[in-house]
Amino acid sequence: MMSKAATTKKLILNKSLELIYKNGYQSTSIDEIIATTNVTKGAFFYHFKSKEEMGLAIINEIFFPTVIDGLVHPLEKVDNIIDEIYKMLHSILFDHSAFNIAYGCPVVNLVEEMSPVSESFRKALSRLLLRVQQALVTALETAQRNGQIRKDVNCKRVATFILSGYCGVRNMGKLFGKESYSNFLREIKFYLNQLK
Amino acid sequence: MMSKAATTKKLILNKSLELIYKNGYQSTSIDEIIATTNVTKGAFFYHFKSKEEMGLAIINEIFFPTVIDGLVHPLEKVDNIIDEIYKMLHSILFDHSAFNIAYGCPVVNLVEEMSPVSESFRKALSRLLLRVQQALVTALETAQRNGQIRKDVNCKRVATFILSGYCGVRNMGKLFGKESYSNFLREIKFYLNQLK
DNA sequence: TTACAAACATACTATTTAGTATGTTGGCAG
């Protein structure tokens, strides 16, 4: 059972994330957050000493666990990595109901918006993305040792490439919708199969 | 020779773009723009009836010509498309001195930030990106007719994939710097060569 | 030259912003 205070904090974080997902971090005001949560300003600033602290809490307390559970762990024990990466991309692009194509991916959005203007955000987000990249690299290297991937493949480069594609297609989707996603998926599948 | 008024307008647009590139559109205030340009508020609102109109003018009067001249036209008459696309990506990522890795690409940034929150921006930006995509598709199709690309390649999908990769690596670069760019370039080269 | 509109300048406003100061309440250790 979660304490009342912890519940309030979670409520603030979740609603804030929702608003930030739709409007961006800098355009989401604390007044708007407290209005939609029915939490008072006093409560907000009791839990977070500043807006920035709240933003960083979203990264560390929501993004991190979600990404670790949803991407990093699933990549750890899998026998057919190539197929699994494709499936994961497909599933994250199409199946996740929390996502809205028009709004893209909350993590990617925050990288875009905040990493150039705040070193704290950049560091927190780069830790997160590094974690995902590392998980991909490790998985690919294992597959390489098992002979599922050619020996001359540079796993780190492949990981960067996959991540880039994912970030980018979230952007394209904002303009052109689902079609971007399926086009991307078809080509990444082709690319991934060439690694075998 | 440009009229004085046209010069002022250009000055506003160029400086605004600079500020938006660094801080984002919504976080760039008109007060900041007129401070750094030494243009008065009266002049600003004489040339643009609102901040949004100025933002759209950046897309239509700066992005469009730049992209048409720098990407669309170069793609029109070229004999080795695969190599040319790679060279263009390399050059746009590494050679262009107006770009700063930490800030990404101004067009991509604006897509990320504004297309979810403003239909006018979304439309203007989607026209722009569609133009680039179409140029890629046409070039690829020509190459396909000339036998430089396999017949079973879906040119539109490839174009989407390349664009996605570009958008995405601009994002990755914000976190990890140049290394993302070179990693991306190596893999896209591999991908492109598989189309032959 | 002079009229007059285009091109700018200045001063203002209503709202929104993050953050603060100063309260009040509710639960539970002693």
Place this chain on the structure above:
DNA sequence: CTGCCAACATACTAAATAGTATGTTTGTAA
């Protein structure tokens, strides 16, 4: 029970914000 502090609530502030109202200047057509 009671004192005390975590957990909230309310009222405020100074700065920033997009935009407006009302000017003045400047080029140029007649």
